[in-house]
Amino acid sequence: DVKVTQSSRYLVKRTGEKVFLECVQDMDHENMFWYRQDPGLGLRLIYFSYDVKMKEKGDIPEGYSVSREKKERFSLILESASTNQTSMYLCASSLTDVNEKLFFGSGTQLSVL
Amino acid sequence: ELKVEQNPLFLSMQEGKNYTIYCNYSTTSDRLYWYRQDPGKSLESLFVLLSNGAVKQEGRLMASLDTKARLSTLHITAAVHDLSATYFCAVEANFGNEKLTFGTGTRLTIIP
Numbered sequence: 001d002v003k004v005t006q007s008s009r010y011l012v013k014r015t016g017e018k019v020f021l022e023c024v025q026d027m028d029h030e031n032m033f034w035y036r037q038d039p040g041l042g043l044r045l046i047y048f049s050y051d052v053k054m055k056e057k058g059d060i061p062e063g064y065s066v067s068r069e070k071k072e073r074f075s076l077i078l079e080s081a082s083t084n085q086t087s088m089y090l091c092a093s094s095l096t097d098v099n100e101k102l103f104f105g106s107g108t109q110l111s112v113l
Numbered sequence: 114e115l116k117v118e119q120n121p122l123f124l125s126m127q128e129g130k131n132y133t134i135y136c137n138y139s140t141t142s143d144r145l146y147w148y149r150q151d152p153g154k155s156l157e158s159l160f161v162l163l164s165n166g167a168v169k170q171e172g173r174l175m176a177s178l179d180t181k182a183r184l185s186t187l188h189i190t191a192a193v194h195d196l197s198a199t200y201f202c203a204v205e206a207n208f209g210n211e212k213l214t215f216g217t218g219t220r221l222t223i224i225p
Contacts, residue, residue, distance in 0.1 A: 035215075040122075042201060043156075043215040058212070090155060101146055102203075102213065104155040 003027070004105035006091050012111045019078040021108050023091030029103075030096050032074035034058075034066065037088040037107070049074055050096070081112045115140050115206045119216035127224050129191050134219045136185040136202035144205040145185045146213065147176050149198045156201065160187075189221075197223045 007022040025032065031050055035043040035058075045058030047066040055066050063085060067075045074093075078085055088109050092102040116139040126132050136145070144163055148156040160169040162178035162185060169176050173196065175188045185202055199220045203213040 033212075040217060042117075042217040043203075045212060045214070048212060056212075059214075092156075101158045101161050102156075103158070104148075106155045 004091055004093050004103050006089075006105040006108050008108050009106065010109050010111075012113065013078075013081050014113055015082060017078075017081050017112075019081050019110065019112075021076040021078075021089055021091075021110070023074045023076070023093075023105055024072050025074075025091075025093040025103070026072065027093065027095075027103070028071065029093035030071075031094045032068065033092040033094075033102065034064075034074065034076045035090045035092065036060070037090055043090065046076065081110075083112050086110060086112045115142070115204060115214045117202060117204050117214050117216040119200075119202055119219050121219060122217060123220050123222075125222045125224060126189075126192055128193055131191065132189050134187040134189075134200055134202075134221070136187070136204075136216055138183050138185075138204045138214075140183075140206055141180075142183070142204045142206055143178075143180050145178050146203045146205075147185070147187055148201045148203065150201065150218070151198050159200075192223045194223045194225060197221055 004025045033048040034046040049055045049068045065077045090107045091105040118137045147159040150156045160176040165180040167178045173190045178185045199218045201218045203215045
């Protein structure tokens with residue numbers, strides 16, 4: 001089974017802290033994604049990556065950065081956390097193939113106080 | 114900019130009834146995905162629809178895609194309580210970069 005693992009299920013941080021959200025997949029997928037999920041807004045894409053050291057901005061990249069030093073690991077970084085970044089963060093991965101779908105991690109619920 | 118709209122946003126239905134969730138999108142695409150999310154859980158893939166007229170069925174759920182109308186439907190037949198969940202559609206715009214745009218989701222509650 002494909003496994004996408006997010007390191008924390010719940011996180012509580014203070015405004016201004018630097019926050020790292022980690023995601024690891026074990027299926028040798030090229031593509032990795034970070035989404036945030038908010039009630040009434042669905043899932044919105046923050047950043048994605050097609051390969052190691054490559055990254056592309058999604059629809060809402062402001063206030064975030066990412067790192068992909070190894071194929072299996074994709075990190076989301078909040079340089080200076082703010083209260084409006086309180087959200088559920090979902091990592092996903094996929095193969096580059098027309099029939100492939102996204103596989104999601106279990107999510108990290110981040111609260112910024 | 115690709116926009117994906119689902120309706121209804123909330124749906125409460127009795128067991129045994131049939132209903133349809135609609136997913137409209139704003140630009141050309143021939144790849145559409147349906148996902149299910151249980152409360153407190155992550156998203157699970159249900160269907161991948163890759164061409165006009167595609168129809169996929171699993172159990173009491175059937176999904177279809179009309180690319181000309183830019184519309185997908187998720188039909189629920191004889192609903193059972195286990196189908197209570199939030200359902201998302203997601204569309205990949207036709208520039209082949211694997212990026213999906215999600216709808217806002219439909220929260221489905223099946224009442225015994």
